[in-house]
Amino acid sequence: MNGSFLDAIGAVTEAIENNKEFLTDLDREIGDADHGINMSRGFRSAMAKLKAEPVDDLSSGLKKTAMTLLSTVGGASGPLYGTAFLRGAKAAEGKTTIDKELAAQILRAAIDGIEERGKAVPGDKTMIDALEPAYDAFSNRMKEEKPFLDCLKAACDAAGKGVEYTKTISARKGRASYLGERSIGHQDPGATSVVIILRALTEYYQKLS
């Protein structure tokens, strides 16, 4: 893969920017109306940091992104995405290129980190409802020896379905849990940002290949 970590995060940042209002609107329905603003601030800060202090490997890029997200996002998605990127950095230690096996390991480590931090399980109406199906779809395609891009696309589709699923259930974590059944009918903003990020990375990879 000839791309750079900076460009990949650049693609994510652009996608978050394009969906800033959308994410904030979703969060206004069942939360505190800041998810888009917080994610935008976090990824724009990460981009600035990566530009100012260039990294030459994946693990330090992920770590730098993690530390910036931890200190700039502000809401619960800060420690959650921050922990995800930190665990991803650990999984990527010593590796110079990313292939589907490493991508799967990074994704698994990131999801485990989020679950440990947020104590969420599938069905709680959180990021996990997009991430767990994404991982399953990715690793199933991998086992079928499908190319990296197919694995990524399958992960995006599964995560998208996960977001649809969050509309049908009531929230058991975070601010939305105060609403109980009134949260039914609304998609989870965190699960939505997961899909936006996965799609941005997939499109970035597609452009390279």
Place this chain on the structure above:
Amino acid sequence: MVGMVIVSHSRKLAEGVKEISGQMADRQMKIIAAGGLEGGEIGTDAIRILKAIVNADTGSGVIILADLGSSILSSQTAIDLLDDEKKKKVKIADAPIVEGAVGAAIEASIGSSLEEVIAAAEEANEFQKL
């Protein structure tokens, strides 16, 4: 002496809790406010909390009092970033932030252990105001 870190989404709230609990505390006690983001926006910042923990620790451990939601998640993330030895000496109190901080400040100021300071903060859960 056990140190204390006050974590809030709001910088002003954290400073205020520091101010109130500081009135009851020994002058030697380190109480550090870690509220809001670096630029003063509402939110919590795990790295800011991490620095506060390091500054509050004089060897006897650190108690964290936190407000809502991501205050807890960011505090837990900050503790995770410490090395294993230090991790054991930092605890989040399961207590209301103002009453808990006052209870903790008094207990810490008489030289109690981290466990005793945590217990004093958590006693605030039993307080009745009326």
